[in-house]
Amino acid sequence: MTLPIPPISTSVKQEIHDYTLITLALCMYAFGLTCFMLPYQITTGGVAGISSIIYFATGFEVQWTYLFINVAFLVAAVIELGWRFCIRTIYAVLMLTFITWAFQRIFEDAEGNLPRWVGDEAFMACVIGAIIEGAGLAICFSANGSTGGTDIIAAIVNKYKNISLGNIIMFCDIIIISSCYFVFHDPRRMVFGYVCLILSALTLDYMLNRRRQSVQFLIFSRNYRRLADEINSTGRGVTVLDGTGWYTKTERKVLVVIAKKSESMNIFRLIKYIDPYCFISMSNAQGVYGEGFDKIKAKQLTNKHPLVFATNNAHKLEEVRAMLGDLFEIRSLDDINCHAEIPETGNTFAENALLKAQYVKRFYGFDCFADDSGLEVEALGGAPGVHSARYASEEGHDAEANMTKLLHEMEGKENRRANFRTVIAFVSDLHEPKFFEGRIEGQILTERRGEGGFGYDPLFVPDGYDITFAEMTAEQKNAISHRGQAMASLVDYLNAGKA
Ligand code: ITT
Numbered sequence: 039m040t041l042p043i044p045p046i047s048t049s050v051k052q053e054i055h056d057y058t059l060i061t062l063a064l065c066m067y068a069f070g071l072t073c074f075m076l077p078y079q080i081t082t083g084g085v086a087g088i089s090s091i092i093y094f095a096t097g098f099e100v101q102w103t104y105l106f107i108n109v110a111f112l113v114a115a116v117i118e119l120g121w122r123f124c125i126r127t128i129y130a131v132l133m134l135t136f137i138t139w140a141f142q143r144i145f146e147d148a149e150g151n152l153p154r155w156v157g158d159e160a161f162m163a164c165v166i167g168a169i170i171e172g173a174g175l176a177i178c179f180s181a182n183g184s185t186g187g188t189d190i191i192a193a194i195v196n197k198y199k200n201i202s203l204g205n206i207i208m209f210c211d212i213i214i215i216s217s218c219y220f221v222f223h224d225p226r227r228m229v230f231g232y233v234c235l236i237l238s239a240l241t242l243d244y245m246l247n248r249r250r251q252s253v254q255f256l257i258f259s260r261n262y263r264r265l266a267d268e269i270n271s272t273g274r275g276v277t278v279l280d281g282t283g284w285y286t287k288t289e290r291k292v293l294v295v296i297a298k299k300s301e302s303m304n305i306f307r308l309i310k311y312i313d314p315y316c317f318i319s320m321s322n323a324q325g326v327y328g329e330g331f332d333k334i335k336a337k338q339l340t341n342k343h344p345l346v347f348a349t350n351n352a353h354k355l356e357e358v359r360a361m362l363g364d365l366f367e368i369r370s371l372d373d374i375n376c377h378a379e380i381p382e383t384g385n386t387f388a389e390n391a392l393l394k395a396q397y398v399k400r401f402y403g404f405d406c407f408a409d410d411s412g413l414e415v416e417a418l419g420g421a422p423g424v425h426s427a428r429y430a431s432e433e434g435h436d437a438e439a440n441m442t443k444l445l446h447e448m449e450g451k452e453n454r455r456a457n458f459r460t461v462i463a464f465v466s467d468l469h470e471p472k473f474f475e476g477r478i479e480g481q482i483l484t485e486r487r488g489e490g491g492f493g494y495d496p497l498f499v500p501d502g503y504d505i506t507f508a509e510m511t512a513e514q515k516n517a518i519s520h521r522g523q524a525m526a527s528l529v530d531y532l533n534a535g536k537a
Contacts, residue, residue, distance in 0.1 A: 059181035060126065064134045066174030067185065072141040074167025076100065077152040078160040081218040081231040082171065082238070083211025085111075085187030091214070095221045101138040104187075105131065111190040118403055130178065131186040160230065168234040172241025180246060211235055252326040253302050257293040257309065259316035266293055268308050274301065275330075296326055344369055348380065348394040348408035351435075353492035354521070361516055361525045366532070374402050387412065387424060391463035392471055399465045407528060411460040411521060413494050415444070415482060417451040426493070437493050441486060444497065454482045458498065458520040462528050472531060476523030491515060 071086060079094050081087050089103035108131040115124050145153050156162045178185060188210040215231035258281075259265050266276045279292040297305060302320065309316060326332065344367045347358050359368050371377070380397045384390040387410040394408035412426030422429035422444070430439035448454065462474040479501050486496035488508025495507035500518060507515050516522040 056126075056181040056183070057129070060130060060178050060183035061133060063174045063176075063178035063181070063183065064130060064137055064185070066177065067171050068134060068137040068141050070167040070170035070174065071100070072138060073145055073153055073155065074163040074170065075234070076142075077154045078163040078167075078230075079222070079227065080160065080164050080167065080234055081215050081227065082168075083188070083207070083214055083231075083235050084185070086185075087211065087214040087218075087231070091218050091221055094218070099139070099142065101135045101142075104138070105135040108186040108190075111186060115190045126182065127184045127186045127190065130183050134185060161233075164230045164234050165237060168237035169241050171234075172238030173245060175238065176242045176245035179242070180249065250332065251299040252296060252323040252331060253299050254321050254323045255293070255295040255297070255302075255305060256319045257295065257316060258290060258318070259293065259309070259313045261313040261316070262291045262293055265309065265312050265316075268312060269293070269295055269305060272301070272304060272308075274305070296323060296331075343367065344404065346371070346374055346398050346402070346404040346406040348376075348398045348406050351492070354409070354411075357512065357516055357519075357521060358525060360512060361522060362529060365529065369404070371398070374398070374404060376402060382410065382424075384410075385424065387459060387461035388463065388473055390424060391461050391473075392465070395463040395465040395471065396468060399468055405464075405466040407462050407464040409460050409462045409521060409524065411458065413444075413456055413458055413498070415448070415456040417453040417455070418447055421447075441494060441497055444482065444494065445484065448482055448484075456480060456482045456498065458494075460520040460524040462524045464528055464531070474524045474527040474531065476520040476525070476527070478518060478520045478523070 067086075071082070071090075074080070075082055076090060076093065081090050081094075085104050085107045086100065088107060089100040092098055092103045093100045112124055112128060112131065115127070142152065147153070154163075156166070175185065184190075188207050191206065191210060212232075212235075215235060216228060218227050218231055219225065257265060262278065266278060269276050274295060274297050277294040279294060281290045281292045282288070283290045295305065299322075309318060345362075346369045347355060348371055349355055349358075350371060355368070355370050362368055376398065378397075380394045382390040382393060384393055390410035391408045394410075395406045398404055398406035398408070410424065412423050414420045414423050422440070426440070428434035430436055430443040457477055457479045460476045462476075464472045464474070480503075481499050481501075483497050483499060483506065486506075486508075488496050488506045488510075490510065490512070491506075491508040495515075498507050499505065500507065503510075507519070
């Protein structure tokens with residue numbers, strides 16, 4: 039069974055933009071390395087640092103060591119983290135190898151010596167080189183790229199341990215730079231290396247944060263309605279707070295606007311145009327999180343094992359989190375940034391569940407389970423079965439239309455027996471998937487009853503009950519449902535430590 043490579047981004051234009059920026063960033067990085075670091079024997083961090091040390095000790099050109107080490111790391115990364123993480127990194131590693139090689143050929147003199155453009159001022163070279171490298175890294179990261187190397191180690195360690203990427207990278211860099219002492223036996227070289235590390239990190243942070251800087255406005259204006267409307271029309275949100283001017287004891291409205299720093303001029307223009315005499319305060323916001331701004335990166339402090347549940351159905355995710363959330367950290371496809379439409383082209387529930395779980399394991403590296411479920415109606419020869427989601431239309435997931443079609447097909451049928459069935463595929467080893475099944479028997483009603491649940495729930499009354507799934511609480515349904523049963527078997531399996 040061959041699976042398609044997942045779409046890496048929804049927009050090709052965005053991809054081209056990102057790859058162009060990454061290439062530019064790599065040129066800057068290679069320029070800093072070739073023209074400022076290598077000629078002055080300054081060791082940087084990361085794999086480039088290890089490669090430089092080997093170059094200083096043996097003369098073996100940096101790009102080849104860089105390539106060999108990264109290939110080894112990348113193989114580990116593909117196995118541990120999946121393809122998606124690696125595609126841009128593979129591009130960056132190959133490109134940086136090539137550009138570093140090309141820059142050495144371009145800049146070296148007839149004897150093969152690299153240029154020493156700032157004479158004997160090694161410290162100056164260190165400052166210039168670090169700033170160029172830091173700026174290159176910032177551009178690369180802002181285009182979601184990576185230069186491989188210690189980033190890979192950090193990402194792998196981060197998958198298993200809750201240690202921040204920054205700390206892991208710093209730890210690796212300190213070891214690498216310190217080890218240049220064994221080549222030069224000169225502590226000054228180590229100091230140059232640390233200065234370079236700090237300066238490039240500062241440049242990197244400065245450049246990345248500059249783009250993200252946000253400001254907060256508090257605007258006290260009598261014409262607040264018009265101002266709020268106009269600011270809203272630029273796409274920025276506005277909140278109106280009630281206040282009291284204490285001197286006059288009159289009610290005042292206060293507008294709160296949080297915006298990117300780059301938008302502030304525009305906002306000032308609007309304010310000046312609408313109410314030039316209003317009172318405003320503008321302050322830098324240390325961090326802004328939420329829609330249109332940053333995502334909260336803080337990880338839950340949990341030692342629960344992460345498992346991906348491969349579904350796009352928010353109701354199913356909610357049900358499964360309620361069932362497994364105490365034991366495992368259940369991540370959704372959205373949580374792992376998987377927005378691909380995973381093909382469900384199998385003929386059975388088991389085949390479809392396996393397709394989804396394998397897709398995630400193969401391309402994203404996470405242990406994953408997926409279910410495929412459906413309603414099987416005896417009088418309809420087992421239909422809608424695997425076609426349950428798309429019973430009424432190819433676009434699928436129109437529960438109302440599906441139920442209307444089912445009621446239509448069942449008109450005049452005496453036998454209203456049906457069952458819901460779920461098959462879960464769990465993949466922690468691509469070649470040894472495990473399957474768990476759940477099934478609940480019941481009857482199809484002649485009309486909808488209840489508001490809860492999803493899909494065909496309002497039409498299904500399980501045996502032994504006189505209410506539909508849609509009339510039950512989530513706990514009641516989960517305790518007996520097909521998915522609940524299959525999930526219970528999966529939990530037993532995971533708890534038995536076989537995962
Ligand atoms: P994913 O494939 O993204 O997980 P889906 O909605 O397509 O989401 P399934 O293929 O497992 O999920 O289920 C197919 C349809 O079967 C689903 O859209 C519902 O119409 C129906 N179904 C499954 N489980 C159900 C339940 O517990 N209650 C009611 N209808 C259910």
